[in-house]
Amino acid sequence: MRNYFYRLLSTYLRLYARPSDRVIEVDAVSGELQEILGSTESVSSAQLRDAGGGSTADYVILNGNLHYEADIQGYLAGIRTSLREDTRLLVVTYSALWRPFIQLATMLGLRRKTLESNWLADADIANFLRLTDFELVRRDSRVLLPMYIPLLSSVVNRYLAPLPGLRALALVNVYVARPARVERTTSRPSVSVVVAARNEAGNIDNIVRRVKNMGPDDELIFIEGGSSDDTWDRIVQAQKDNPHRNIVIGKQDGKGKGDAVRKGFAMASKDILMILDADLTVPPEDLPKFYDALVSGKAEFINGSRLVYPMEKEAMRFLNMLGNKFFAAAFSFVLGQRFKDTLCGTKVLTRENYQRLARNRSYFGEFDPFGDFDLIFGASRMGLKVIEVPITYRERTYGETNISRWRHGALLLVMLVFASRKLKFI
Template structure:
C-alpha cells in the first residue's frame, strides 16, 4: 500500500510507502506495529506539523498553560522535540518508541536528551525526577495504557504533574477522512479513549485528577471564526463535546503532612459582623491563624478586632487608615500569612466560617492545589442578588480560573 500526499508534497513523501501490516484495516495493533508506524512517519513528521501548523500551535498553547517554564519536563512521544523546546524547561528528556524519530530529535534539539524506549515502557534515566510528564496524544497510540502509566510510577512524586491530551473519540471518522484526502498525517489504527476511561485508570493507579476538559472544537485556521469558536464552545454545556481534544492532568496520591492554615479576613466597616465572624472560625489543620485586615474602617471595626486579639491568640490585625480596596487588603494578608494554606473569608459571612474545613480537605488529601466555592448553583431568594451581580460573580470566577492556569504560561 502506498502512502499518498497532497499536491505540492516533498519528493521524500512521494517515495514514502507503508510497511506491510502497519495500521492496515483488519490488522491487530501490537507493540511492534506501533513502533514500525512511528519509524514509518518519522521522515515526514515535521512536514505534517508544518502543514497543520494552526492545530499544533494551539496544542502547544494548551499544554504551556499547564506547564511552568524553567521546570524539569519528561515528554513521552516527543516526536522531533518541538513541543519540548516550546515549554522552555530547565531540564528535559524526550522519549520516543522509534529510533528514527529519536535521531531526528537529537539533530534538531541537541540541547535536550532524547532516548528510544519500548512501547508502553517509559524507562527513565536514573536520578531524573520530572516536575511535569507530558503525553501529547501519546495515549492514542500505545498498546496498553495501564502498562505505560504504571511504568511512570518510579519517576514521579506527589509534586509531579501528568499532563495528557488525546483526540476526542467522536472525531474518529473525521480524522480518518482527513487522512484519506491528504489533509493530515496518514493514520495508524489508534485508540479512542474517553477522559472518563483515562480517569478510571489513573485513579486505580493511585493518581488523582486535578484538571480535565475539552478544547479546540475548530482545529483548522478560519480567520475570525476559529478564535471565537475555540474560546466559547468549550465553556458551553453539551456543545463542548464537539471539541477535538480532551485534556487531563493528574498527580500521584500521597497523603500530605498536616497543613497549617491562615484565614484572611478583609473588612471595611464590619463592626456588626467581625466579632461573630472570627469567633466562628474553627480550628483548621495543624495550626490556625486569623489575619484581619481593617481597610480604613470608619466605625468600630478596629476596636472590635483588638478586643478579639486579647481573647483569642489566633487573631492578628493589619490596619490601614484609609481605604485601599479589597484586592490590596487580600495581598497584604497573603504577605503577612505564615500558614501552608491561605483561605479568604469575607467578614459578611456570605460563606459560613463553619464551612472552611470543606475547603481544606481536598488540599490536605492532595487532590487539589486550589479550591473555589460557589453558592450560585443553589436556589436564592429573589432579592438576594441582582442579576448583574450574578453574572459578574460568574465572570469573576471564570477570570480567576483562567489567570491561575495561565499566570506562568506567558511567553
C-alpha cells in the same frame, strides 16, 4: 497544515505550562510540539521511570500516546510512580469522530503515517486515570478547523470551538490530571485565617471567640480598611485582650476586599491560607471542614458553596441568588471546572500554591476588587483540583453589606468577558 495545528496545540498547552515551568513530553511521536513549545524536554517513558526524571517536572505531556499503547493502564501506572504530587499530567487525545478525516489526511500526506489503535471516549480516559491513581482536574475540547484559512480559522477555533454543542465536534481533547494522594499525611499544618474587616466593629469579638485552632500554631489576621465605625479600635483591643491567641493586625493600603486579602496573605506565615468574611454569614465553625478537605488531599483549592443547604431567610435576596446562579454557571463554563457558588467569600489553599499564583498574577491583572476571582482564575490556570464545601449561609446580624448589587454585578460581567478571552477563547 501540521505547522498550524501544532502551533494551535502549543497555545492551549501553554495556558497551563508556562515558560518558567519544567515541561517534559513523554514518548514524543514527532518533534513539532517540542520545537514550537521551545523549553520542552523529550524523554521516553522508560527514561522517565528509570531516572526519576518526572520528579522534577512541573508538567508532563502525553500527546496522542494513549492512542498507540497496548496496555494503557500499565503505561500510565509507570508514569505515575515517577511524578511528585504537584506535577500536572497533560493528556492530549483526538476525537473518534475525526478518524475518517485523520486517515484521509494520512493518505494525502498531510500528516505522518501512524497506526492509532485506541479511540477513547471521555469515560475511558477518566477510568484509566482513576485506575492508575490520577485524578481528572479538567477537560478542554479544542480545534474545529485544523488547517489555516485566513481569518476563518481564527474565528472558528478561537470563538466557536469552545461553545456548548460545537465543542462535542472538536478534534482535540486536553485533559489535566494530578497524581492522587494515596497515603494521607499524619501531620497537621497550621493555618493563617485572614479576615478583611470594614465597618464590622460588632463582629470582631465574635470572630476571635468562634474561630478555633485547626493546626498546632494557627494565626488570625485582621486587615482593616476605610471603616467609618470603630472597627480598627476593636481589632486592636481584641489583640490586647487575647494574648494567648496569635492575632496579627494591619491596615490595607488600597481599597476593596481583594486588596485586603492580598495584604493579609502577604503577611501570613502558616502553611494553609483561609479567608473568612467578617460579616459571619459563613459560620467560623465550618472552617475545619475546609481544612480537612485540603489536608486530606481531596483537593488543592477549596471553595465554599452557599447554595446547597437551605439558607436563613434574610441571608440572600432573591435577585442576588439568581445572579449567583448565573455567574456560577457562566464561570464554570469558562474555567472548565464546576463552581456552584463563585461568590462565596471563604476560600482555602496552601501558601505555596498561593505564592505560585501570585507570581503569575500579571496574566489576569489585579483589577478584581472582591479577591474571589483573582484566586479562582489563578487556580484554574494552574490546574489545581477544586472541591466545594457546602455551608449554611447565615443572616448578617451586625452592620450592612459592602456589596452593591448592580454596580458589582456589572463589574462581574466585565470580568466574565475578560476571563473568557484569557482562558476560553484563546
